[in-house]
Amino acid sequence: MTVRWGAALRPAGQAAAALVATLAVAAALLAIGGHSPVEAFSALVRGAFGSWNRFASFTLVQATPLLLTGLAVAIAFKAGVWNIGAEGQLYAGALAGVAVAVSFPGAAGASGLWLLPVALLAAAAAGALWAAVPAAMKTRLGVGEVITTLLMNFVALFLAQYLVQGPLQEARGVFNQTDEIPAAAALPSLLPGSRLHAGFLLGVVLAGAAWLYMTRTPGGFRMRAVGASTRAAEASGRFAAQPVTWLAFLVSGALAGLAGWVQVAGVTGRMYEGLSPGWGYTAIAVALLARLNPAAVVPAAVVFGALSAGGGAMQRDAGVPEAWVRGTEALLILAVLAVDRGLEAARRRRG
Amino acid sequence: MAETAVMASFLTAAVGLAVPLALAALGETVSERAGVINIGIEGSVICGALGGALGSLAAGPYVGLAGGATAGCAAALVFAVFAVHLNTDQIITGAAVALGSLGFTGAVFQSRFGATGVALELETVPAWEVPLLSHIPIAGPALFHGAATVYLVYLLVPALWWFLFRTRWGLALRAVGEAPEAAQAAGLPVKATRTLAVLFGGLLGGLAGAHLSLVHTGTFSENMSAGKGFVAIAIVVLGRWDPRGVLAAALFFGCAEALQFALQAMDVDLPYPLLLALPYVLSLAALAGWFGRSRAPAALALPWPKRPG
Numbered sequence: 001m002t003v004r005w006g007a008a009l010r011p012a013g014q015a016a017a018a019l020v021a022t023l024a025v026a027a028a029l030l031a032i033g034g035h036s037p038v039e040a041f042s043a044l045v046r047g048a049f050g051s052w053n054r055f056a057s058f059t060l061v062q063a064t065p066l067l068l069t070g071l072a073v074a075i076a077f078k079a080g081v082w083n084i085g086a087e088g089q090l091y092a093g094a095l096a097g098v099a100v101a102v103s104f105p106g107a108a109g110a111s112g113l114w115l116l117p118v119a120l121l122a123a124a125a126a127g128a129l130w131a132a133v134p135a136a137m138k139t140r141l142g143v144g145e146v147i148t149t150l151l152m153n154f155v156a157l158f159l160a161q162y163l164v165q166g167p168l169q170e171a172r173g174v175f176n177q178t179d180e181i182p183a184a185a186a187l188p189s190l191l192p193g194s195r196l197h198a199g200f201l202l203g204v205v206l207a208g209a210a211w212l213y214m215t216r217t218p219g220g221f222r223m224r225a226v227g228a229s230t231r232a233a234e235a236s237g238r239f240a241a242q243p244v245t246w247l248a249f250l251v252s253g254a255l256a257g258l259a260g261w262v263q264v265a266g267v268t269g270r271m272y273e274g275l276s277p278g279w280g281y282t283a284i285a286v287a288l289l290a291r292l293n294p295a296a297v298v299p300a301a302v303v304f305g306a307l308s309a310g311g312g313a314m315q316r317d318a319g320v321p322e323a324w325v326r327g328t329e330a331l332l333i334l335a336v337l338a339v340d341r342g343l344e345a346a347r348r349r350r351g
Numbered sequence: 352m353a354e355t356a357v358m359a360s361f362l363t364a365a366v367g368l369a370v371p372l373a374l375a376a377l378g379e380t381v382s383e384r385a386g387v388i389n390i391g392i393e394g395s396v397i398c399g400a401l402g403g404a405l406g407s408l409a410a411g412p413y414v415g416l417a418g419g420a421t422a423g424c425a426a427a428l429v430f431a432v433f434a435v436h437l438n439t440d441q442i443i444t445g446a447a448v449a450l451g452s453l454g455f456t457g458a459v460f461q462s463r464f465g466a467t468g469v470a471l472e473l474e475t476v477p478a479w480e481v482p483l484l485s486h487i488p489i490a491g492p493a494l495f496h497g498a499a500t501v502y503l504v505y506l507l508v509p510a511l512w513w514f515l516f517r518t519r520w521g522l523a524l525r526a527v528g529e530a531p532e533a534a535q536a537a538g539l540p541v542k543a544t545r546t547l548a549v550l551f552g553g554l555l556g557g558l559a560g561a562h563l564s565l566v567h568t569g570t571f572s573e574n575m576s577a578g579k580g581f582v583a584i585a586i587v588v589l590g591r592w593d594p595r596g597v598l599a600a601a602l603f604f605g606c607a608e609a610l611q612f613a614l615q616a617m618d619v620d621l622p623y624p625l626l627l628a629l630p631y632v633l634s635l636a637a638l639a640g641w642f643g644r645s646r647a648p649a650a651l652a653l654p655w656p657k658r659p660g
Contacts, residue, residue: 033458033459084390137635141638144588144647146584147584147588148635150390150585151581154631155631158625158627158628161627162624165622166622278450281446284443284450288443323455323456323457323458323461323573326457327455327458329450330447333450334433337447
């Protein structure tokens with residue numbers, strides 16, 4: 001058992017090293033920008049962990065969409081699918097879930113219990129559909145998914161804009177947002193007295209399921225094999241890579257789609273243009289910090305949830321623009337990559 | 352008469368919108384020909400827009416253009432240090448540089464000008480009118496009455512084509528992008544070539560950004576690159592890694608974006624957001640239709656030297 005613990009702890013150590021390196025560079029940049037790093041970091045920590053309620057209502061709530069999109073990216077990347085389109089898939093999911101939910105404004109009580117699961121399914125299906133376009137273009141036409149998933153993000157954003165100021169606009173017709181979803185479609189609260197909703201639990205359960213699938217099933221093995229090398233996987237003659245690639249796209253899209261609807265059903269209650277501040281992109285950083293391990297996506301998402309929850313406090317209490325946080329996320333990606341390469345180089349030197 | 356006026360203003364809008372895309376895509380073409388896909392070009396564009404704004408405030412619009420080019424280069428330098436020298440994954444590194452640039456430009460902008468959102472007014476790059484040519488009916492004003500960046504595109508397309516396909520340096524650069532092992536065996540400096548190609552791409556990406564702030568809008572706002580760098584990468588594919596094709600693809604995209612103005616002028620009642628989505632849908636369709644006949648540089652996006660295991 002000791003050996004296995006060591007193997008499990010090494011990635012955690014690497015992630016910690018990357019975090020420390022990021023904080024050091026971020027502190028230096030803050031100092032150059034004329035801010036006090038100590039003041040900024042302490043505001044950030046207070047904002048994210050200052051009280052039990054801050055942790056549950058802000059950090060964990062912010063972590064929820066990052067957890068689901070982070071899983072989406074981790075699974076896709078592990079299977080060699082460069083899905084940069086979680087943002088668009090998130091919007092597609094949110095739109096589909098909301099469209100279903102607001103169609104049944106009277107749903108309530110025991111007779112309305114079906115609405116939430118149906119909306120969840122609709123969101124997952126819409127996210128998967130949004131990922132199916134790049135999947136078809138990659139497998140049938142050989143068009144790289146990096147570009148197509150990026151382009152699909154913009155189509156989704158504009159589609160959302162159109163829908164919330166057109167067909168799905170609230171009945172009052174004042175703001176560019178949908179009507180409020182009926183109570184039966186909302187996700188229940190997880191902790192009474194806090195804003196934490198059942199979406200977080202759903203994310204944790206899905207992370208566990210994804211981890212089991214990737215590490216303990218033949219399907220997961222196929223995904224990892226295709227991700228390691230499509231050509232080698234096909235040359236083994238055991239299976240074709242294309243169905244695996246399709247599956248990775250669809251699962252990834254479905255998870256990102258869920259993220260969008262879970263945010264509406266658990267937090268906002270309505271859909272509007274700027275629903276996501278870029279979670280689909282931050283998800284890349286989350287997945288990478290988790291080293292593409294679905295189980296590790298949970299703590300990685302909490303780290304980024306804390307950054308985002310603390311970012312607001314940093315702006316309020318220390319006068320540091322929130323945009324710093326997004327820059328810091330990018331630093332973290334680079335730090336993870338650098339730590340990775342550094343370790344590899346060290347291994348090679350040892351022979 | 353009204354139709355020619357609509358046509359002329361449509362073309363002017365199309366060329367104006369195509370110029371930043373063409374600049375960024377020409378830069379990305381050079382980088383991808385050397386085997387490096389840099390989706391961080393989006394970061395070069397936004398850094399260029401801010402660099403252009405700061406330069407213009409300090410010492411006028413031409414210094415602004417230089418500032419934009421420098422800032423775009425700086426973003427590309429970060430990318431090159433990681434993706435070329437540390438040999439990290441090109442796509443993830445590019446995404447990080449794009450994300451980081453969007454964040455830090457926003458932070459710098461807010462620190463310097465406040466978060467209140469008062470629009471910044473910048474001195475724009477003056478338009479040059481080419482005698483005679485600018486009086487050609489309909490197309491003349493669109494093509495021959497523009498800022499320096501427009502003419503730069505006219506110069507760059509033939510120059511880059513000639514460089515890439517008719518010079519020994521261009522051959523070396525393409526060899527590095529097709530077969531880095533063979534190129535190294537032949538004595539070519541693979542990493543240095545790739546670094547220079549990426550920096551050149553960042554320089555043009557920065558100029559594209561400076562065009563946005565100093566020609567197109569006369570202001571800077573957060574996230575104003577709005578995915579133009581990402582679109583440029585699609586344009587490189589559509590243009591089949593050839594400067595001439597890239598120019599054509601950029602013009603196609605510029606026309607698709609300008610269509611919104613023409614349709615509005617003709618009272619076609621399409622919802623505005625759908626018009627905005629049109630260029631992205633069209634480029635997806637174009638990728639699906641044309642891609643089968645083109646081929647990316649063989650070593651594009653692959654780690655070099657090859658990673659063990």
